[in-house]
Every structure is written in structure tokens, then in C-alpha cells.
Amino acid sequence: MKLPRLKVKGGTSLWIGGGLVTLAIVVAIAAPLIARTDPVMDANLMNAEIPPGLDFPFGTDAQGRDIYSRIVYGARISLTVGVVSQVLNSLIGVTLGLTAGYWGGWWDDVVTGLTNLMLAIPSLIFALAIMAILGPGLLSLLVALGLTSWSYSCRIARAQVLSLKSQGYVQAARILGYGDLRIMFTQVLPNILGPLIVIATLGMGGAILSEAALSFLGLGIRPPFPSWGSMLSEARDQITTAPWLSVFPGLAIFFTVLGLNLLGDGLRDIFDPQSTTRRA
Amino acid sequence: MLVVLVRRLANIIPTLIAVVALVFLLFSVLPGSFISGMGEDGRTTIDPAVMERMRKEMGLDDPLHVRFAKYIAHTATGDLGISFRTREPVTALIGQRVWPSLKLVFAAMTFAILVGVTLGFLAALRPGSLVDTVSMVFAISGLSLSQFWFGLMLMYLFALKLNWLPSFGYGDGGFSHIVLPAIALGVGPMALLARTTRAAVLDVLNADFVRTARSKGMSERRVVAWHVLRNALVLVVTIVGLQFGSLMGAAVVVEKLFAWPGVGSLLVDSVFQRDMPAVQGCILMIVLFFLAINTLIDLAYVAIDPRIHYSR
Numbered sequence: 001m002k003l004p005r006l007k008v009k010g011g012t013s014l015w016i017g018g019g020l021v022t023l024a025i026v027v028a029i030a031a032p033l034i035a036r037t038d039p040v041m042d043a044n045l046m047n048a049e050i051p052p053g054l055d056f057p058f059g060t061d062a063q064g065r066d067i068y069s070r071i072v073y074g075a076r077i078s079l080t081v082g083v084v085s086q087v088l089n090s091l092i093g094v095t096l097g098l099t100a101g102y103w104g105g106w107w108d109d110v111v112t113g114l115t116n117l118m119l120a121i122p123s124l125i126f127a128l129a130i131m132a133i134l135g136p137g138l139l140s141l142l143v144a145l146g147l148t149s150w151s152y153s154c155r156i157a158r159a160q161v162l163s164l165k166s167q168g169y170v171q172a173a174r175i176l177g178y179g180d181l182r183i184m185f186t187q188v189l190p191n192i193l194g195p196l197i198v199i200a201t202l203g204m205g206g207a208i209l210s211e212a213a214l215s216f217l218g219l220g221i222r223p224p225f226p227s228w229g230s231m232l233s234e235a236r237d238q239i240t241t242a243p244w245l246s247v248f249p250g251l252a253i254f255f256t257v258l259g260l261n262l263l264g265d266g267l268r269d270i271f272d273p274q275s276t277t278r279r280a
Numbered sequence: 281m282l283v284v285l286v287r288r289l290a291n292i293i294p295t296l297i298a299v300v301a302l303v304f305l306l307f308s309v310l311p312g313s314f315i316s317g318m319g320e321d322g323r324t325t326i327d328p329a330v331m332e333r334m335r336k337e338m339g340l341d342d343p344l345h346v347r348f349a350k351y352i353a354h355t356a357t358g359d360l361g362i363s364f365r366t367r368e369p370v371t372a373l374i375g376q377r378v379w380p381s382l383k384l385v386f387a388a389m390t391f392a393i394l395v396g397v398t399l400g401f402l403a404a405l406r407p408g409s410l411v412d413t414v415s416m417v418f419a420i421s422g423l424s425l426s427q428f429w430f431g432l433m434l435m436y437l438f439a440l441k442l443n444w445l446p447s448f449g450y451g452d453g454g455f456s457h458i459v460l461p462a463i464a465l466g467v468g469p470m471a472l473l474a475r476t477t478r479a480a481v482l483d484v485l486n487a488d489f490v491r492t493a494r495s496k497g498m499s500e501r502r503v504v505a506w507h508v509l510r511n512a513l514v515l516v517v518t519i520v521g522l523q524f525g526s527l528m529g530a531a532v533v534v535e536k537l538f539a540w541p542g543v544g545s546l547l548v549d550s551v552f553q554r555d556m557p558a559v560q561g562c563i564l565m566i567v568l569f570f571l572a573i574n575t576l577i578d579l580a581y582v583a584i585d586p587r588i589h590y591s592r
Contacts, residue, residue, distance in 0.1 A: 117298045121567055124529030125547075129306055129563060132551040205424065212426045213533045217548055232429060236537075239436050246436070250429035258424035265420070 014266025020259025028075040037066045052244050059244040061234070067245065070226035071252050077227040078256060081141060081211045082204035088146030090153050090200050094192075097157025098184040102165065111154065118151045124210055131219040141220050145207045152199050160192045194271030198264050205260035212253050228253050284582055288575040297352075299567045303560050304351050308344060360564070361557035365550070370561035374543060378565070380450055381542030385531055387458050388466035389520065396470040397516060400477025405504070407482065415474055422471025428533045431464030435538070448539040461538040465530055469523040476519045480512035487511070514585050521577030525570050 027034065052059040058067035100111035118126075127144040134140035161184065164170055173183050208228075214220035215229025216236075223230050228249040235245035342350070354361060360370035396419075403415040438444050438460060446457050484490060485508060493503045532544035539545070543562050550558035 113294075113298065116295060117302065119525075120295050120299060120571060121302075121563070122525040122529035122570065124526070124532065125563060125566055128532065128547070128551065129303070129559070132554075132559065133306060209426050213428060213530070216428050216533060217536060219551070229426075232426075232432070236432060239432060240440055243436055246429070246432050250426060250433065253426045253429065254421075254424055257426075258421065261420055261424050 011266070013262040013269070017259045017262025017264070017266055020255055021263050024075055024079060024256045024259060027072055028079045031072050031076055034072055037069045051242075052248075058248040059242070061231075061238075061242070061245055067231075067248055070231060071228070071248055074226045074228045074231060074249065074252065075256070077138065077221060077225070078208045078211060078253070080138070081145060082207045082260070084142045085145035085207040086200040086203045088142070089148075089150040089203060090196060092147070093150035093153030093155075094157045094189065094196065096150070097154040097159075098161055098188060100154075101158040101161030102180060102184050102188075108158075111158070115151045115154050118148070123148045124213060127210055127214060128217070128219060131214055136219055136222050138221060141211060141214065144214070145210055149203060149206065152203075153196055156192055156195050156199070157189075161188050164188050164191060194267075198268045198271060201260055201264035201267060205257040205264070208253060208257055208260070284578055285575070288578055292571045292575065295571065296564075296568065300352060300355055300564065301348070303563050304348055307556050307560060308347065355564070360561040363550075363555055363558045365553050365555040365558070370557045373546065373558060374561050374565050377541060377543045377546050380540060381531065381535070381544060382569075384458060384461055384465065384535065384540060384542055385524070385527055387462035388527060388531075389469065389524070391462050391466035392469035392473055392523070393516075393520065395466075396473030397477045399470075400474040400479075401481055401509075401512075403474070404478045404481035404485065412478075416478070419471040419474040422467045422474075425467055427464055427468055427530045428537045430467055431461065431534055431537050434460045434464055448537075450539075450541050461534050461540055464537070465527060465534045468530065469520070469527055472523060473516065473519055477512060477516055480515040481508055484508045484511045510584070514581065517577055517580050517584065521574050524573045528566050528570060 058071065060066055061070075096111045096114070100108040126148040130144035130147065131140055134143060164187070170183060170187050173187050178187070211220055211227065212229035212232060215227050216233045218233060221227035221230045223234055231249040232246060235242070235249065238245055351361075358371065360374070362368070363370050363373055366373065399415040399418065403412040406412055435448070439446060439448075445459055450457055490503060490507055493507055494500070498506075528544070531542065532547055534540070535542040535544040536548050543565055547559060547562035547566075550556075550562060
């Protein structure tokens with residue numbers, strides 16, 4: 001039903017982005033099938049620092065581990081971080097935004113204050129502080145990234161409730177005796193699913209980049225586990241002797257995030273055909 | 281102008297207090313203090329008696345609300361405490377780092393604005409053309425790059441392979457040392473600015489007043505220079521302001537990569553040494569800077585667009 005528009009705008013973004021994201025998901029799920037070796041255990045010093053070639057398509061690292069296999073498994077970590085952190089952010093943002101807009105009053109002031117506070121602290125700095133407290137690891141990473149960028153979805157949810165509160169069908173639901181929460185989540189939420197999906201898609205790309213940044217600083221996933229960020233962090237010291245160690249994990253991050261960004265753009269064009277202004 | 285300034289400052293103060301409180305609570309309520317961290321890493325063992333004395337000295341045994349009150353009172357007078365690690369005042373520690381950080385952040389933003397706005401502008405003037413497509417592919421790629429990876433690649437190519445530029449460090453503070461970190465840091469905002477400028481210029485090009493200007497015979501060059509640029513600027517300025525936040529986040533990583541002696545690398549080092557006064561100080565400094573920039577941006581609106589009065 002929306003196909004004509006899809007062809008006019010955002011078609012290419014959607015397909016290229018969707019393709020890249022699908023590829024990343026397939027790689028992550030099928031990792032044990034397509035990886036050639038175990039990403040952590042299969043170290044062999046005889047094979048240390050072999051440049052990309054026929055035997056090792058992406059080369060090997062200082063411990064002789066196959067970079068290709070490590071990147072394949074790294075997709076699991078990156079996608080987990082992206083999806084889980086965005087689910088958390090959306091849940092927090094939507095719950096706070098809906099309740100603040102619907103109930104108003106002091107609760108609205110509190111939520112608005114919190115949102116402004118979140119916007120005043122650069123999210124990577126906030127995540128870094130949380131990682132500093134919780135210590136490195138996947139779980140802390142999910143918490144740190146899942147708690148620090150809900151302000152966009154919160155704002156959208158709040159604005160939408162405010163404008164829909166007086167609509168006939170919402171009032172009708174109230175007269176029918178629906179509870180507040182039921183109204184918020186069954187009557188209002190469906191109206192903002194589109195923009196929320198767009199925000200979450202773009203946010204996943206951001207979360208993957210943050211994972212890489214935090215792991216690079218030594219605050220994210222610790223070696224030997226193959227996260228793309230921790231691979232880069234290890235590779236940095238060998239940039240002169242073994243540049244391929246840095247090139248391939250970086251490209252993996254780039255194409256995955258590019259895919260998510262293109263997909264987000266494409267979805268935005270479908271959900272919000274009027275928008276010409278890109279993400280601010 | 282003055283009214284805007286006062287109003288903004290009045291808004292900033294509660295936010296700052298909230299940030300101070302949040303940072304304080306985060307680091308004091310949650311487990312893992314500096315002292316307990318000293319024994320944990322397994323490399324150092326520490327005499328319990330010494331630990332006890334240090335706790336007393338640093339006031340870590342006071343109840344939370346007492347410490348909080350002390351912290352707020354000290355912070356309000358510009359005293360950010362003494363670094364656990366170097367025993368220097370945190371303000372002095374940060375003071376040495378502010379100028380290099382500012383230089384890097386502004387150099388990156390300058391690069392982003394020059395390249396981003398130019399690309400976006402050229403793209404918008406010929407929508408659908410090759411220039412447009414190339415610029416936008418360039419822009420979406422810039423948004424998807426991990427900035428430190430890009431920095432690492434720049435370092436490899438231009439410093440290690442071609443030997444054109446120094447690979448890391450601050451040097452004597454000259455131009456050659458800042459080029460690579462500034463480009464690595466600026467590429468994200470550059471990409472976003474290219475996209476925003478394109479969208480903003482396209483919007484303005486279709487506006488009624490531009491059609492009027494054209495129909496009364498104004499040359500295309502004047503239409504673009506006089507009406508379009510000026511109006512697109514408002515949106516561009518907004519993005520610049522918002523981007524300073526993520527720029528300062530990313531600066532932490534880029535500073536660390538290029539061994540740049542800024543607030544960001546101080547923050548990371550302090551985190552690893554669990555030097556909490558320094559960590560808190562750095563975070564406050566970064567937030568303060570971000571809020572200050574956004575105040576300046578609000579003032580810039582008034583200067584650019586006479587319709588904005590802030591008379592609400």
C-alpha cells in the first residue's frame with residue numbers, strides 16, 4: 001500500500017541498508033557454521049601475524065588467531081549490544097514519556113528535568129562513567145548504553161500523548177473505563193511506533209559505535225573475547241607491523257552501522273514521507 | 281541580547297547542580313571506591329591500617345549527606361578537591377588540559393563546518409546530480425564511521441606510511457599535530473552538517489519568499505547568497521550546537537588515540553586509576569563547556585534571525 005512512495009524516496013537506502021543489516025544478522029546467527037576456527041581458543045603461534053591471503057582471508061593476529069573467524073563471532077556481540085541497549089532505551093523513554101505527558105503535573109516536571117539532564121551530559125561520557133563504576137564486561141556495557149540515550153524516544157512519546165490526549169478516541173477509551181496505562185499503551189503508543197522504530201534503528205548504530213569506543217578505551221568488552229572494539233584496541237599497537245588487524249574489524253563496524261543508518265533513513269521516509277529534514 | 285543571556289544562565293544553574301549531584305551519587309553510592317580498588321587489581325597489596333588512615337584523610341567515612349554537602353559547597357567555590365593520585369588540586373590538573381582540548385574541539389568543528397556546509401550546499405543546488413549523490417554517500421559514510429578507527433587509519437596512512445604528519449602527541453602545539461586528530465574527530469559532525477545543510481537549503485529554496493525574490497528579477501546568485509544562505513544558517517547553527525556534545529564525547533577517544541593532552545585523556549586515565557575527584561572534575565568541566573556553547577548558540581540565533589526574540 002505504501003510501495004509507490006517507497007520507490008520514490010528512500011528506496012535505495014532501504015534496500016542497501018536492509019541488505020547489510022540482514023547480512024550482519026545472518027553472520028551473527030550462523031557464526032559457528034561460517035567461522036573457520038574457534039575465535040578465542042584456536043591460537044597457534046606458528047601462524048602469528050600472517051597477512052591476508054588464501055589461507056587466512058583477513059590475516060591472523062599476534063596469537064595466530066584467524067581474524068575472519070573473530071570478526072564473524074564479533075557480530076554477535078555488536079548486534080546484542082545494539083539490540084538490547086535500544087530495547088532498554090525505548091522502554092525507558094516510552095514509559096517515561098507516555099506517563100509524563102498523560103499525567104502531567106509534578107511527574108511531568110521530573111521527567112522533563114531528567115531529560116534535560118540527560119541532554120546536558122554527552123552520552124558517551126555518561127556511559128563511560130557508568131562503565132567506570134560497574135567495571136568492564138558485556139552486562140555493564142548493556143546497562144551503560146541502555147540507560148544513557150532514551151531522551152529522544154521520551155520526547156517523542158511525551159509530545160504525542162500531549163497532542164492525542166484530547167482526541168475523541170482517547171476520550172472514548174477513558175469513558176469506556178480503560179485504565180490510564182491501558183490507554184497509553186494501546187491507544188497512544190501505536191501512533192508513535194514508526195518514529196520509535198526509526199530512532200531505535202539509528203540508535204543501534206550509535207550503540208555499536210559506542211561499544212567500539214568503550215572497548216577501545218579498555219572499558220568495554222575485554223580481550224580475548226572477539227568484540228570488534230576490543231579487536232581494534234588490541235590491534236592498535238601493531239598498526240605498523242600488522243595493519244590488517246585494524247582494517248577488518250573497523251570495516252565490519254562501518255558496514256554494519258552504515259546498514260543501520262541507511263535502514264533508519266529508509267524507514268523514516270516510509271513512516272514520515274513529509275520529512276525532508278534529517279536527524280538533528 | 282542581555283535578557284537572553286540572563287535567562288539562559290538562570291536555566292543552566294539548576295542543570296549544573298543536578299549534574300553535580302548525579303555525578304556525586306553515581307560515584308559514591310555504587311560499589312568500588314578508590315581505596316577498595318587499590319587492593320582489587322591484584323598488583324598492589326595494601327595494609328588495612330594504611331587504608332583506614334587514607335579513608336579518614338579523604339573523608340570517605342563521613343555519612344553520604346555530609347560528604348554531599350561538603351562536595352557541593354566546595355564545588356560552588358570552584359574547588360574540585362584534591363586528586364587521589366597526584367595530590368594536586370583537580371582544578372590545576374584540569375587547568376593544564378583545557379587549552380589543548382578546546383583547540384582540538386574547535387579545530388574539529390571548523391573542519392566539520394567548512395567541509396560539511398560546503399558539501400551540503402553544493403548538493404542542494406543540484407539535487408539528483410552526481411555532486412549530490414557523491415556528497416550524500418560521503419555524508420552517510422561519515423556518520424557510520426567509528427571515529428577512532430578512522431583516526432587510526434589516518435594515522436597509518438598519513439603519518440606512518442606517507443610520513444606527512446606527526447602520528448601522535450601535542451608537539452609544540454603547532455598546526456601539524458592537530459590536523460589528524462581534528463579530521464578524525466570532525467568527520468561525524470561534518471557528515472551530519474552536510475546532510476542538514478542540504479535539507480535546510482532545499483527547504484528554503486522552495487519557500488515563498490525565494491520565489492518572490494526570483495520573480496522580481498533578482499539574480500540567482502543574489503537569491504542564494506542573500507536569502508537562502510542566511511535562512512539555512514539557523515538550522516546549521518542548531519546542529520553545530522547539538523553536535524558539540526557528541527564531539528566532546530568522541531574527543532575522549534580521539535585524544536586517547538593520538539595521545540593528546542586534553543581533558544578527555546585525563547578523564548580516561550583518572551577512570552583507570554579510580555581517581556574520583558579528577559573523574560568528577562573532568563565530567564563537570566565537559567558538561568559546563570557544553571552548556572556554555574549552547575548558551576552562545578542561543579545568542580547566535582538572535583544575531584542571525586531577527587524573528588527570534590525569546591520574549592516568551
